[in-house]
Amino acid sequence: MAAPMTNDQSWFYALALGVSFLKCLLINAYHSTDFEVHRNWLALTHSLPAAQWYYEATSEWTLDYPPLFAWFEYGLSHIASFFDKEMLVVQNLNYASPATILFQRLSVIVADVVFFYAVKECCKCLREDKGKYLLGKPSFILTVLLLWNFGLIIVDHIHFQYNGFLFGVLLLSIARHFQNRHFEGALLFSILLNLKHIYLYIAPAYGIYLLRCFCFTQSNADGSLQWRSFSVVRLVTLGTIVLSTFSVSFGPFIALGQLPQVLSRLFPFKRGLCHAYWAPNIWALYNIADKAFSILGVKFKLLDINKLPKASMTGGLVQEFQHSVLPSVSPLATLVCTVLSILPALFRIWHRPNGARGFLRCLVICALGSFMFGWHVHEKAILMAILPLSLLAVESREDARIFLILSITGHYSLFPLLFTTQELPIKILLLLLFTIFSLTSLKTLFRKGGALLNPLEATYLLGLIPLELICEFVYPLTVWQKTFPFLPLMLTSVYCALGVTYAFIRLYISLLTCSDSTKKIKTQ
């Protein structure tokens, strides 16, 4: 990585191969139940006709991804049969022979090739890519930030999921928009939606952007909308692309009359507001505020302890969290909050589009807004904001600052995903690796203009170190480990929620002020 070569692209392959080797070393690491989830999907897509895919319920891990992903698993299953045929039997629950592990891990590693290609395309979209030596080049930094992303490595290659491949499609679609190849971009995104529907959260950004910047071919001089420039042909073409993708994916199931069943699998609303481990979002803060109020209330005799719901005392362990003082939150309320949180951003890009970069910023806000306010959010969803934000981080100082705060806290909040002692060193080492690189490289990139983080932010981030020491080293030795085992998790999610909220607010401020700053540059 230190070779003085700037003229060719060999460093890209070095980084890609390097991270692939690391991933291969992690084949024997711990894997979560998601491993069994995907094995089950391999089995059921292989051994059952498509008509039964969304009805099969031998395993508790039923198919809950959209049809295209099921077809992807179907394709994989044919290769899997060369490794171990037993893994393709639906009844073999929790089957994990060495060949099965090898195959599944390798499938994730190989599927990441899509991600590599997308990252390479993203690097071409950078505005300025000069730099005398390699380590200071924005494209090099961006490549490391994406390829060696801590979250992706531990979620995909230890915990086990196929996010690298999916984010590859997302980043490729974003890159296509940067390159003004909007049809391709739209096609890729609609494919992505049919692979994993969680990306619906960022669909508003796509919709508004394509409508405003692509269907309207011209803007007035001040950037406002020119109604007459509307191109019906473009809208119809876009509509055709999206509809045809969806009909290829969902069509067969609609024809079989299974749409309600498929949708009920895709959107299970029976889960609670927060996951067992609270994702670091507004609801984590809301829960902790509720808890604090109830404790204070009991102390000052404003509340009767017998009237409080029992579950609140074991909060964090049960999925249904009952609020004792603050009003309980319904799914509809979270939906309203989410929409409200992203509306200003959507309005902003409608009125002042600011090109593909404005779109990307809006996309990150949509991802982060739904993470902050969504119903039953997983901590892993933070990657949907961190990865696209990396693109912005290497281009502007303010974004670099937001990126640092968001990525460090967001990544730290993924720690509870890996709770085994064996993986403890690896997650700490990898996080340090990623954090030290992003801190120093972005600092070098924006050398002019002083420190990236102000003292308060730096102190907050440094606070993660004692937090980690307490949660994973000191607390388990204390007597409270048995009575309040959930306390470290709660502490982690609340502490990280502060950082994520702060990053969200800063991102919003940057969106609302950024086009003004570009205007200033123009007038100067």
Next chain:
Amino acid sequence: MENWSLFSLCVLLGLTSRWAVSFHSYSGAGKPPMFGDYEAQRHWQEVTYNLPVHEWYFNTTNNDLNYWGLDYPPLTAYHSLVCAYVAKLLNPEWVELHASRGYESHSHKLFMRATVLFTDILIYIPAVLLYCFYFCDGSSKQKVATALCILLYPGLILIDYGHFQYNSVSLGLALWGILGLGLGWDLFGSLAFTLALNYKQMELYHSLPFFCYLLGKCIKQGLTRRGFFQLAKISLTVLVTFALCWMPFLSDPKQPLQVLHRLFPFGRGLFEDKVANTWCSLNVLIKIKTLLSRETQLFLSFALTLLFILPSSLKLLSKPNLWQFKLALVNSSLAFFLFSFQVHEKSILLAAFYCTHLGFCLFLRLMFFLFVFFHSMLPLLVKDGLLLPYVVTSLAFLFLSLYLLSALERSTEEELRLGLYRKLTQRWLPKLNLSRIIKWKFWFSLVAMAVLSFTSVWLEPPAKFPDLFPVLVSILSFLHFLGFIIYFNLVQLMEPQRKKSQKKTN
């Protein structure tokens, strides 16, 4: 980016790959009754914790020497004792006398792996960083690249974190010794090296270069004046260190003799298994083991080893500078590996280790070397179920070295240090392009190694020769090692010393 962050990234990458390799199997996992080196280390903890010092090296009712009896010097035993105290704290079952034999569990594996990581962080990694910082030529980027190559060197990682041993302790201590000598702190250097010697007797392979370097330096200062005091101080340091390490065994003359007997088991024969050294390879043609008496074997191996060490040692004695010292280290370890008595296949680790540390300029040859080493250990690693990390780390290392090297390709020809040799060949073969030949040979060897690796892992050997592939592997490796020892001796004897290293020693 600042250097400190690059160096810390290197260290983190090294640690990450170390811990990731440790997820895999270890030697003798789930293979009763003897298990493997992992069980040996655990057994030593058990023995040292439960038995009094004077029983450690003796066959008693409580200490069955046939079951992984202690056969390393005292420092290893003390290290085991310290580990045993920690183990006792965590789970007394791990070191219970007799009852803990063959103990295996997930948490115990974690504990053992953690002890290796701990010693690595404590001894080996700081030494590597300091070494790269002070003794690597070139820009800071090249220093970082060298540090990365050394830290990701797969041989050590696989043996320590896969197979299970504590090589990083003895190698780290020896490296501290080299650092001490290089920085001019001769007393510190000899202290560190003596400790290394007392941790693992295999470090004897390097004792002669250390000795010759220090002696040569004293002679240079004048044996009648300052040099004599210097020599006296050094010898005193070494003697006191030895005495302290062996203190518990000095009360009874039977004790140290028994320890020595355990350390150098001449009764085990000229060689065991398939080692890529002279004796094992000759064995294909002539059955030396049966042809010659044990005494003759011993004498023959001793004489040949000495013969191959002497030139480089004498050269070092006359010109004690750092460059010569490093070359002598390589030559001496190679000579010991090729010709000495009862060599273990892991001994080549030592030679290869010093090669990585020789510096960046010789890289093409060195990488080549490292690979040969690596290959000669393939059978061992396959036996341990470490094929996956073997393939991954070796490919990663090959790729990394090639990548870092390609930037410096221009300089390799001149840097091959064969100036004189070249002049000689040019007289007879004027159109010979040496660097091209070396490149071709490099690729050829690489392909041969890849093919042999593949066949020995996936193909069944013909029924007539069940050992065909291991023998082929070790013969191929032996030929390369022989070539290397000749090459390195040529470099050391023919090359006038470098200006840079001259500057440093002065």
